[in-house]
Amino acid sequence: MTVLGTSAAASHVGKIRANNQDSGYAGTHLFVVADGMGGHAGGDVASAIAIQRIIQTDRVYPSPPDAEFALRSALLAANTLLAETVFDHPELTGMGTTVSAILRVGDRVAIAHIGDSRVYLLRGDNLSQVTADHTFVQRLVDSGRITAEEAAVHPRRSVLMRVLGDIDASPEIDTTIHDTLPGDRWMLCSDGLSSYVSDEKIKVVLENAIGADAAAQRLVKESLDQGAPDNVTVVVVSVDETNSSASTPPVIVGSAAAPLSFDSDSSRRALRLPTLLLHPLRPVPPDDAHFEPESEEFLDELILEDRRRARVRHITWLVGIVLAVITLVVALVLAYEWTQSHFFVGANGSTVAIYQGVQADIGPISLSKVYRSTTITLDSLPSYTRQSVIGTINANSLAEAQAITDRLTHVRP
Ligand code: CA
Numbered sequence: 489m490t491v492l493g494t495s496a497a498a499s500h501v502g503k504i505r506a507n508n509q510d511s512g513y514a515g516t517h518l519f520v521v522a523d524g525m526g527g528h529a530g531g532d533v534a535s536a537i538a539i540q541r542i543i544q545t546d547r548v549y550p551s552p553p554d555a556e557f558a559l560r561s562a563l564l565a566a567n568t569l570l571a572e573t574v575f576d577h578p579e580l581t582g583m584g585t586t587v588s589a590i591l592r593v594g595d596r597v598a599i600a601h602i603g604d605s606r607v608y609l610l611r612g613d614n615l616s617q618v619t620a621d622h623t624f625v626q627r628l629v630d631s632g633r634i635t636a637e638e639a640a641v642h643p644r645r646s647v648l649m650r651v652l653g654d655i656d657a658s659p660e661i662d663t664t665i666h667d668t669l670p671g672d673r674w675m676l677c678s679d680g681l682s683s684y685v686s687d688e689k690i691k692v693v694l695e696n697a698i699g700a701d702a703a704a705q706r707l708v709k710e711s712l713d714q715g716a717p718d719n720v721t722v723v724v725v726s727v728d729e730t731n732s733s734a735s736t737p738p739v740i741v742g743s744a745a746a747p748l749s750f751d752s753d754s755s756r757r758a759l760r761l762p763t764l765l766l767h768p769l770r771p772v773p774p775d776d777a778h779f780e781p782e783s784e785e786f787l788d789e790l791i792l793e794d795r796r797r798a799r800v801r802h803i804t805w806l807v808g809i810v811l812a813v814i815t816l817v818v819a820l821v822l823a824y825e826w827t828q829s830h831f832f833v834g835a836n837g838s839t840v841a842i843y844q845g846v847q848a849d850i851g852p853i854s855l856s857k858v859y860r861s862t863t864i865t866l867d868s869l870p871s872y873t874r875q876s877v878i879g880t881i882n883a884n885s886l887a888e889a890q891a892i893t894d895r896l897t898h899v900r901p
């Protein structure tokens with residue numbers, strides 16, 4: 489019989505958020521990740537309540553469908569608990585949580601999933617994402633409205649279509665039964681990992697880490713290396729052939745590991761400015777949110793709104809460029825006019841002339857021109873005066889330049 493061998497869970501608040509709204513569990517038969525969300529408070533409460541309810545299913549089942557049924561029932565029960573909690577604590581209205589869970593029965597696993605946390609399976613050298621994200625952008629991809637590449641950078645990529653929470657009394661939960669083989673490595677994670685670390689990188693870590701604990705810690709570190717704008721939670725399960733009943737003691741990480749706290753204050757708000765400082769090129773992760781569109785028309789409306797926003801961004805960019813060009817031209821004209829208010833006396837061939845402008849060139853453009861020629865020849869001037877003229881004599885005004893040439897008329901060697 490195949491059993492799930494070593495497992496591990498790791499969770500980190502990340503580098504930007506003020507608190508950890510993720511929860512994770514690595515038990516005997518059950519492995520779960522939950523990513524909470526909700527207004528200015530409640531995300532941590534939501535994921536903790538869900539995990540605490542769902543871990544009651546961590547036991548032996550007679551068959552995989554029994555395990556699947558137990559998981560689905562536990563997620564629905566957690567949903568009811570969340571609604572009841574919001575009823576008792578209205579300040580938590582709008583809280584919700586994703587849940588991705590696997591529950592093993594021999595050489596099969598039952599999977600239950602809602603939201604955008606993920607279950608991955610590494611088998612041989614193939615890493616596959618077993619769950620589908622219940623996100624707005626994934627729905628657009630599925631319906632052919634946008635490409636997967638557009639989805640990865642879409643402004644609404646963190647908007648969830650389905651979560652456990654106080655909105656829907658009977659949320660749609662995906663459940664499946666999957667086989668598992670010795671050597672398989674399962675990995676569950678919140679979007680704090682999958683949104684910032686590539687599948688290629690995840691695969692390399694899962695392939696190379698010696699133990700489940702090393703793999704989980706390493707994946708969290710990969711997210712931190714990317715700036716970890718969000719909470720990050722990872723659960724890793726290595727499947728081996730041992731039939732030992734001795735397993736790692738169950739581990740709870742994230743907000744579910746701490747006592748439930750219902751107080752809300754502004755310190756729970758995400759700190760946004762440091763993200764801009766750490767990663768000026770990366771947009772701040774938008775607050776997790778979820779909604780349930782009532783119709784396809786509503787989806788189309790949202791797409792149109794996104795296109796309108798893109799157009800406005802485009803126009804804003806064009807106007808910016810035009811304004812910059814106008815400013816540059818005005819500055820150049822003013823600078824040129826300033827140079828033309830200056831005069832100097834210098835040599836023009838073999839005679840002395842009054843120049844308007846300053847003695848400088850910008851590329852092929854000369855900033856001075858002969859304003860008035862004189863009949864004074866350079867040869868008629870004493871050596872020292874001739875050198876002064878060749879070196880140019882600055883004047884503060886046209887009158888002063890005129891006075892200089894008048895004096896030169898009377899200088900004789
Ligand atoms: Ca998250």
